[in-house]
Amino acid sequence: MNGHNMKSVAHRITVEAPAPTVYALLADTSRWPVCFRPTVHVDRPESGPDTERLRIWAVAGDTVKAWTSRRELFPREGRITFRQEVSQPPIAQMRGSWTVRPSGESRCEVVLGHEFRAVGDDPAALSWIDEVTDRNSTAELAALAEVARDPAGHAAATLTFDDTVTVDGRAEDVHGFLYDAARWPERLPHVGRMVLSEPSEGVQIMEMDTVTADGSAHTTKSVRVCPDARRIVYKQVVVPPLLRAHTGEWILAPDGDRLSVTSRHTVVIRPEAIEDVLGPGRDLTAARSYVRTALGTNSRVTLEHAKAFAEGRAAGAA
Numbered sequence: 001m002n003g004h005n006m007k008s009v010a011h012r013i014t015v016e017a018p019a020p021t022v023y024a025l026l027a028d029t030s031r032w033p034v035c036f037r038p039t040v041h042v043d044r045p046e047s048g049p050d051t052e053r054l055r056i057w058a059v060a061g062d063t064v065k066a067w068t069s070r071r072e073l074f075p076r077e078g079r080i081t082f083r084q085e086v087s088q089p090p091i092a093q094m095r096g097s098w099t100v101r102p103s104g105e106s107r108c109e110v111v112l113g114h115e116f117r118a119v120g121d122d123p124a125a126l127s128w129i130d131e132v133t134d135r136n137s138t139a140e141l142a143a144l145a146e147v148a149r150d151p152a153g154h155a156a157a158t159l160t161f162d163d164t165v166t167v168d169g170r171a172e173d174v175h176g177f178l179y180d181a182a183r184w185p186e187r188l189p190h191v192g193r194m195v196l197s198e199p200s201e202g203v204q205i206m207e208m209d210t211v212t213a214d215g216s217a218h219t220t221k222s223v224r225v226c227p228d229a230r231r232i233v234y235k236q237v238v239v240p241p242l243l244r245a246h247t248g249e250w251i252l253a254p255d256g257d258r259l260s261v262t263s264r265h266t267v268v269i270r271p272e273a274i275e276d277v278l279g280p281g282r283d284l285t286a287a288r289s290y291v292r293t294a295l296g297t298n299s300r301v302t303l304e305h306a307k308a309f310a311e312g313r314a315a316g317a318a
Helices: 019-027 029-035 123-149 151-156 171-179 181-187 271-278 284-317
Strands: 007-015 039-047 051-060 063-074 079-086 091-102 108-118 158-167 191-200 203-211 217-228 231-238 243-255 258-269
Touching: 007 123, 019 029, 019 079, 019 091, 019 108, 019 123, 029 039, 029 123, 029 243, 029 258, 039 217, 039 231, 051 123, 051 217, 063 091, 063 191, 063 203, 063 217, 108 123, 123 151, 151 158, 158 284, 171 181, 171 231, 171 243, 171 258, 171 284, 181 191, 181 203, 258 271, 258 284, 271 284
Parallel strands: none
Antiparallel strands: 007 108, 039 051, 051 063, 063 079, 079 091, 091 108, 158 258, 191 203, 203 217, 217 231, 231 243, 243 258
């Protein structure tokens, strides 16, 4: 890579956790969307023991960017290098590294370095990249330190669950129903308001008012991406007070002659908010049950309406 006009920056933090624990968090990109606030979704189209190719979607300022990166992992050295193979303007080139340096048995220093260049070496674009890199790097390092300090607590506060229906209809119709979220207020009883924008193809930003099974209403803001015709993945960037993170996925898969449609949620609960939201004496077990019921109920309603829509289209075409 040509280093001409490349700008170099470094961010660092001291983490109260053993270096192997921190390195494992950085190596496992499947956990990034619920650990790192800017990260919306990560696909791994290619992976091996020491190298992988990633497709990453992340919030950058007030927009969403996607890029393809090549990572090389050096666990013995506590280092991971990355290089964007396909960048999005205004970024022309981007590369960098994570380095984890032990500072005793239960402490380490993490350094996140970046080198980047703007398209056309535009100064304004370079300033924007610098600002976004600084904001996201600072947020990622802080989140990494928080999760690494108490990985067991983070795991206990994390909940993943699925709801599935089987559809006698076309995947295209189900996908269309789920993708066309602008029409959800007229199609789904629990959606009161929807503001939807599509800043780029396959990327949606949606602000939605929903009502849960107990009658409570809340507003969420999500980023949705469509990696292919059989998936829609999303991350809430504005979450209810009870949650620290919430990601989800709509998955369409063949099931014999029929279609299996799954709604998958992964949430991280804020233990310190449980009693404020659910009342005195309520604990993490109660919060997990509440979240499972609230989100699962609305997801099942959406699944049933998508099923009815697709099966109605199939019957009309018969």
